[in-house]
Amino acid sequence: GQQLNQSPQSMFIQEGEDVSMNCTSSSIFNTWLWYKQDPGEGPVLLIALYKAGELTSNGRLTAQFGITRKDSFLNISASIPSDVGIYFCAGQLLREVSFNKFYFGSGTKLNVKP
Amino acid sequence: DSGVTQTPKHLITATGQRVTLRCSPRSGDLSVYWYQQSLDQGLQFLIQYYNGEERAKGNILERFSAQQFPDLHSELNLSSLELGDSALYFCASSVGSVPYEQYFGPGTRLTVT
Numbered sequence: 001g002q003q004l005n006q007s008p009q010s011m012f013i014q015e016g017e018d019v020s021m022n023c024t025s026s027s028i029f030n031t032w033l034w035y036k037q038d039p040g041e042g043p044v045l046l047i048a049l050y051k052a053g054e055l056t057s058n059g060r061l062t063a064q065f066g067i068t069r070k071d072s073f074l075n076i077s078a079s080i081p082s083d084v085g086i087y088f089c090a091g092q093l094l095r096e097v098s099f100n101k102f103y104f105g106s107g108t109k110l111n112v113k114p
Numbered sequence: 115d116s117g118v119t120q121t122p123k124h125l126i127t128a129t130g131q132r133v134t135l136r137c138s139p140r141s142g143d144l145s146v147y148w149y150q151q152s153l154d155q156g157l158q159f160l161i162q163y164y165n166g167e168e169r170a171k172g173n174i175l176e177r178f179s180a181q182q183f184p185d186l187h188s189e190l191n192l193s194s195l196e197l198g199d200s201a202l203y204f205c206a207s208s209v210g211s212v213p214y215e216q217y218f219g220p221g222t223r224l225t226v227t
């Protein structure tokens with residue numbers, strides 16, 4: 001079943017605006033990762049988070065591992081047209097660490113108007 | 115370029131047929147993961163191999179199988195294909211056996227007619 005709820009499903013924003021998206025789960029996660037996928041391409045790793053409360057930046061991107069370990073958010077500041085794409089959260093359930101399974105959210109489709 | 119290569123890029127085949135997708139991991143990576151992405155969907159984890167051995171299994175159908183060879187490249191075999199198997203199939207690789215930082219290939223688009 002679906003372990004991750006990612007929202008919003010899609011966003012239409014103006015260039016220069018800030019963006020926020022998040023992932024939530026009813027279960028505790030061991031790791032949270034954020035990926036970006038361009039059309040017809042494979043996902044590209046943006047940020048990896050390994051500890052509850054961890055806040056990590058990568059250029060204009062900032063992501064946090066929620067204190068409860070059940071959520072994570074990704075912020076993009078001052079969006080530009082090349083930010084267009086689908087953003088996926090992904091993670092590993094704490095209770096399934098030994099099984100090595102990985103879950104992906106359903107994605108947030110970002111559209112940026114120049 | 116992630117360093118992960120996948121062939122072929124596109125594949126069109128008929129129902130009931132069998133196909134093989136190939137993946138070469140990044141240099142030095144021992145793990146290979148296979149994912150299926152249907153239209154406008156997220157990625158569904160299928161299977162992971164680490165240094166030639168199956169390490170983790172996701173929602174992989176019995177009609178699908180995979181293996182990792184001594185040179186660490188991997189193949190995903192899809193048999194008795196159905197229309198619903200049409201999807202993008204991605205391979206990813208990572209250095210160790212844990213899937214934390216996976217690097218994805220460009221994918222193989224499979225169309226079953």
